[in-house]
Amino acid sequence: MREHSQGNVNSQTGNARNPFARNPSRRHLLRAGGIAAAALFASGCDALSTKPQAKGQQGPADAAANAKEAPALAARVKAGELPPLGKRLPTKPMVIQPVDRPGTYGGQWDLFGDSPPAAGGAEVYYEWLVRWSPDWSEVVPNVAESWEIDNDGRQYTFHLRAGMKWSDGKPYTTEDIAFTYNDVLLNKELFAAPPSYLLTGDQPARLEVLDEQTFRLTFARPKGLFLELLASNGTHVLTSCAKHYFSQFHPKYNENLDALMKKENFDHWYELFSNRGGPQGGNGLIWQPNVPVLTAWRTTQILQQGTRMILERNPYYWKTDPQGRQLPYLDRIVRHVISDQEAALLRAMDGDFEFLPPTFYNPNLGTPKNKPVLAANRERGNYDFVDGLDSTMNKIVIAFNLTCKDPQLREVFRNRDFRIGLSHAINRPEIIAAVYQRQGEPWQAAPRKESEFYLERLATQYTSYDVNLANQHLDKAGYTQRDPNGIRLRPDGKPITFNIDVITEEPTQIDALQLVRGYWQAVGVKLNLYTIDRSLYYTRKEANQHESSVWTGDGGLRDGMVDPRWYFPSNSESNFALLWSTWYTSRGQEGEEPPAAARRQMELYDQINETVDAAKRRELFMEILAIAAEEFYVIGTVLPVGTFGIKRNNFHNVPKTTIASWRYPSPGPTCPEQYFAAPGQGGAGEDQ
Numbered sequence: 001m002r003e004h005s006q007g008n009v010n011s012q013t014g015n016a017r018n019p020f021a022r023n024p025s026r027r028h029l030l031r032a033g034g035i036a037a038a039a040l041f042a043s044g045c046d047a048l049s050t051k052p053q054a055k056g057q058q059g060p061a062d063a064a065a066n067a068k069e070a071p072a073l074a075a076r077v078k079a080g081e082l083p084p085l086g087k088r089l090p091t092k093p094m095v096i097q098p099v100d101r102p103g104t105y106g107g108q109w110d111l112f113g114d115s116p117p118a119a120g121g122a123e124v125y126y127e128w129l130v131r132w133s134p135d136w137s138e139v140v141p142n143v144a145e146s147w148e149i150d151n152d153g154r155q156y157t158f159h160l161r162a163g164m165k166w167s168d169g170k171p172y173t174t175e176d177i178a179f180t181y182n183d184v185l186l187n188k189e190l191f192a193a194p195p196s197y198l199l200t201g202d203q204p205a206r207l208e209v210l211d212e213q214t215f216r217l218t219f220a221r222p223k224g225l226f227l228e229l230l231a232s233n234g235t236h237v238l239t240s241c242a243k244h245y246f247s248q249f250h251p252k253y254n255e256n257l258d259a260l261m262k263k264e265n266f267d268h269w270y271e272l273f274s275n276r277g278g279p280q281g282g283n284g285l286i287w288q289p290n291v292p293v294l295t296a297w298r299t300t301q302i303l304q305q306g307t308r309m310i311l312e313r314n315p316y317y318w319k320t321d322p323q324g325r326q327l328p329y330l331d332r333i334v335r336h337v338i339s340d341q342e343a344a345l346l347r348a349m350d351g352d353f354e355f356l357p358p359t360f361y362n363p364n365l366g367t368p369k370n371k372p373v374l375a376a377n378r379e380r381g382n383y384d385f386v387d388g389l390d391s392t393m394n395k396i397v398i399a400f401n402l403t404c405k406d407p408q409l410r411e412v413f414r415n416r417d418f419r420i421g422l423s424h425a426i427n428r429p430e431i432i433a434a435v436y437q438r439q440g441e442p443w444q445a446a447p448r449k450e451s452e453f454y455l456e457r458l459a460t461q462y463t464s465y466d467v468n469l470a471n472q473h474l475d476k477a478g479y480t481q482r483d484p485n486g487i488r489l490r491p492d493g494k495p496i497t498f499n500i501d502v503i504t505e506e507p508t509q510i511d512a513l514q515l516v517r518g519y520w521q522a523v524g525v526k527l528n529l530y531t532i533d534r535s536l537y538y539t540r541k542e543a544n545q546h547e548s549s550v551w552t553g554d555g556g557l558r559d560g561m562v563d564p565r566w567y568f569p570s571n572s573e574s575n576f577a578l579l580w581s582t583w584y585t586s587r588g589q590e591g592e593e594p595p596a597a598a599r600r601q602m603e604l605y606d607q608i609n610e611t612v613d614a615a616k617r618r619e620l621f622m623e624i625l626a627i628a629a630e631e632f633y634v635i636g637t638v639l640p641v642g643t644f645g646i647k648r649n650n651f652h653n654v655p656k657t658t659i660a661s662w663r664y665p666s667p668g669p670t671c672p673e674q675y676f677a678a679p680g681q682g683g684a685g686e687d688q
Contacts, residue, residue, distance in 0.1 A: 068325040070105040073315050082315055083169070085326060090163035092145070093326075094319045096674050099653040102321050103329035103676025109354045109651075112336040112344055121335060123357070124287065124311060126668025127294045128239050129158065132231045134670045136558050136659055139227040143239050143294060153222035153612040160213040165316040166242050166292035173212045179243035181207045183252055189270045190280050195237075197229035200609075201587065222610035224617060228562055232663040237279045242292040249273040287311075294318070296328040296673040307337040319673055329653075329676035345370060351381030351648060354677060357667040358388020358645040358660045366643035366660075368437040374646060381646075386654060388643040389450065391661035394553025395436065395638040396509050397445045397566055398500070398516070402633070403579035403592055404547050408492050412479075413548075416632055421473030423462040423635045425523045426516055430465075432638055435512045443639030445566040446625070448556040453621060458629040463636075470523045479524070488524035497526035501541070501549040503534045509550055512637065541575060549575050553636060559663035561608065561621050567628040568601035569594060576634050601627050650678045 069077075069085045076082040113121060131142040141147070144158040164172040186194055186204060194204040198217075205217040219226075229235065247253035251269050254260070266272040274280040277291035287299045287309070296319070297311035311333040319327045338344040348356060348365060358366050366388060378384055400413035412418055428442035446459035479488040479496060487495040502509050510531060517527045532540070540546045554573070555563050565573040569580035577598070582591030584602050593599075601624045608620045647654050653674045660666050 068323070070313060070326070070329075070331070072331065073313070073326075076315070088165065088169070088316045089320070089326065090161040090165075090318050092161060094142070094145075094161070095322055096319050096327060096671050097322060098674045099655055099670075101652070102323055102325070103653060103674060104678060105329055105331070105676075107330050107354075107677030107679070109330050109333045109672075109675065109677070110336065111333070111353050111356055112338045112347075122233075122359070122665035122668040123672045124295050124297055124333065125236050125240075126665050127296075128230065128235055130227055130230050132664055132669040134655065134658075136661075136664055136669070139231045147227075149227075149612060151612075153224050153226070153610065154220075155216060155218045156223075156226060157210075157214065157216045160215075161318060162213055164294075164318050166244075166294065167298045167314040167316055168242075168245075168292045169316055170242065170244050170292065172242075172294065174209045174215045175212070176241065176243050177215050177238070178207060178209050179247065180238055180241040183250060184241050184246070184279065185237060189268075190273070190278070192281065195234065197226070197235055222612065224609055224611040224613075225562060232559070232562060233665045239294055240279065245292050246273065246276070246278050249276050249278060297330075297333050309335045311335070317673070321674065328673035341365070345373070348383075348646060349374060349377040349381055351383050353646070353648075354651040355386075355647045355654055355667075355675065356645045357654075358386060358390070358643045358658055359666050366645060368439040368641075371644065381648075382650070383646045383648045386645040386647050387657045388645060388660040388666070389557075389657060390640050390643045391448070391557040391559050391659065391664065392552050392554065392640050393448050393556025393560075394443055394445055394636045395440065395640055396512055396550050396636075397553045398548065398550055398635040398637070399576035400548045400634070401544070401546055401575070402577045403544065405544060406547065408490050408494070409498055409547055412490050412496060415477045417473045417477035418479070419632055419635060420462050421470045421477065421523065422520055422525060423470075423632075424464060424466045424473065425470035425519045425525075426635070426637060427465045427519055428463060428637055431512050431515055434515065435508055436638060439641045440638040442637075444636035445553050445634045446629075446636065447560050448639065451557045451560065452618065453560050453625060455622065455625045455629060458625055459639075461629065462632070467523060474523060474525070482524055486524055487521075487526050495526060496524070497528065498547040499528045499530040501530050501532060501537055501546045503537050504531050505534060513550065516637075541578065542572070544578055546575070551575060554662070557659070557661060557664075559661050561617065562663055564605065564621075564624065566634055567624055568605070568633075569598055570602075570605060597627055597631050648677075652676050652678055 073082060073085075077084055082088070109123075111121075111123065128142060129144045130139050130147075132138075133140050143160065143164075145161045146159045148157045149155070160172070160174060160177075166172050184190055185198065193202075198204050200219045200221040200223055203220045205219045205223075208216040208218070210216060217226075230238075249257070249260075249269065249272050251257050257269055257272075261267070261269060261272055264272055264275075266275070270280055277288040287293075289299050289301060291299070293299075293314065296314055296317050298314050299309060300312045301310040302308070303310070313328055313331055317327060321327060338347070344365060347353065356365060371385075374385075400419065402410065402413050404410050404413065423444075432438060432440045432442075442460075442463035444459055444461060444463060446455060447453040449459075474488060479490065481489040481493075483489060483495050485495070487497065490496050500513065502513055504510075510529065513527075513529055517529065520527050537549070541549065551573075553566060555566060560567065563573070564570045566576075568574070569577040569584060571581055571585060572578065574581040577594065579592035580594035580598055583593055584591075594602075604620050604624050608617045611617045611620065643660050645658070653676060654667075655670050658666050658670055
């Protein structure tokens with residue numbers, strides 16, 4: 001039985017494991033941007049001790065009655081509006097070590113996004129059953145205080161925190177877990193299929209409630225990546241549905257629901273359920289006012305037709321600092337929707353936002369072209385930069401559809417020498433200089449240097465710009481005949497010409513592809529840019545109508561193992577061979593059986609999914625990457641140098657370096673509940 005339990009979250013990380021080391025047993029410095037791994041290890045809220053507290057040993061937050069709270073909450077206690085803090089905290093609150101120092105209560109955090117704020121954000125919603133440590137090295141306790149895994153990885157037993165409460169003061173227990181699991185996630189009117197992280201094959205785990213704080217999930221087969229999936233994006237529903245609130249909108253629990261639906265003008269119960277904040281099909285408006293939450297802040301107002309959201313501190317939040325002071329330090333968060341990126345940039349230059357984190361989901365501010373103008377305004381705006389290590393491993397991955405409908409193009413695309421020749425034809429240094437402000441380096445679709453999965457051959461092969469070598473490989477592929485315009489002829493005698501799908505929302509990709517089109521024309525291959533919006537891009541892809549396409553390179557760090565889309569045809573985002581990935585995910589019931597090499601990768605990944613031991617999983621994944629290097633499915637172009645955010649100089653406890661990845665919902669793992677604003681401080685370059 002493998003156990004994990006919580007001591008406290010602290011910044012003493014001398015024994016922490018480096019998630020970016022190629023050899024997990026040794027510490028390595030981060031290479032990109034000269035950032036040392038130690039910079040991430042000193043991020044605060046860093047490491048979670050796996051040693052349970054000894055009996056009789058009093059931790060800083062064991063005596064909840066002695067903890068302190070925000071003045072506004074103390075006033076409400078005095079007025080009889082809230083119970084005393086000792087009755088609001090769990091028996092053993094989770095203790096968060098601040099990055100720099102204990103904070104002061106008060107202050108506001110303004111930030112923006114380009115999507116409706118009612119959808120919430122990672123600065124708020126990352127209170128899941130388990131979470132990533134800030135350095136992304138391990139999964140650590142969170143809502144679950146501890147867990148045990150049976151030896152083969154089929155059973156996971158979780159222990160919730162005794163005395164934990166929702167933001168409205170109602171108890172949080174396994175009754176909420178059972179309601180969410182059985183009546184929401186497994187309800188086919190809300191979710192057409194259970195989320196994949198709860199499945200082995202197409203079979204969901206079986207839930208057992210053992211007592212008010214303990215439940216067990218049992219899978220039909222070992223689920224070695226379960227904890228990593230639980231800590232990654234997309235699992236928020238499991239800790240977001242308070243039974244006492246959402247059951248009133250569920251037909252299983254409310255016999256008068258028809259009357260309520262009629263009164264509220266809804267035809268279906270699930271429409272009412274979603275309207276009141278419930279998740280449906282993976283989405284939900286759980287950050288509406290009045291919806292109970294476990295998060296540090298709760299929504300109190302949505303203003304200006306949904307473009308502004310106010311979140312205020314949760315009086316029942318279940319974490320404290322080492323002095324026993326209830327978190328969060330900040331009184332409230334104000335989220336703005338600003339879809340005009342120029343307007344957002346101007347406001348950022350003026351210092352209107354306390355902290356704009358380096359993020360994967362809203363990277364438009366943190367681009368190389370914006371950095372000079374933001375740097376020039378640091379003193380006036382009273383802010384400085386926060387570095388972000390982006391898990392993206394490529395600016396543009398070019399994916400030929402190896403299973404496209406045109407059999408002649410399919411034959412061309414599947415010719416490895418054809419792909420190698422076109423890779424050598426790309427002048428990556430010129431693209432980096434002309435499109436990416438000289439930021440980046442030539443790179444294939446491969447894990448970053450900082451990753452423990454870094455494989456030099458996969459990353460660097462065929463990246464040299466060599467027209468002669470390109471022509472040699474294209475000739476070797478058999479396409480030596482050309483038409484009067486110099487375009488090579490495919491087996492049926494027609495010119496090798498094809499479309500590449502690129503979304504209009506990515507202008508830099510379009511600029512880069514304009515250059516690629518010229519490079520390929522010079523070696524006898526004609527590329528046509530097909531610029532379309534995102535929805536049409538996905539419609540064409542899902543119907544296998546695309547001939548080729550481009551996308552960014554996800555999976556450059558630890559996320560590569562959980563989402564190996566570019567390394568073998570593993571899921572619906574493997575744009576280079578969707579029929580092969582469909583065959584894999586459907587267990588041979590749909591799609592098209594792939595060649596032997598891809599099938600071998602699928603077998604290896606099945607083993608990874610059933611392996612609890614992390615070292616063994618890495619060994620298997622490196623074999624998958626070695627096959628990817630041999631097969632050379634897709635063409636990469638430019639390795640991103642990273643991203644950045646900005647932070648006002650009086651805003652504290654923000655790590656100097658954060659990670660930006662969809663699987664690591666930044667800045668959530670850095671514990672925003674311990675951020676604080678110190679009024680009266682400032683000045684560009686001030687010691688932070």
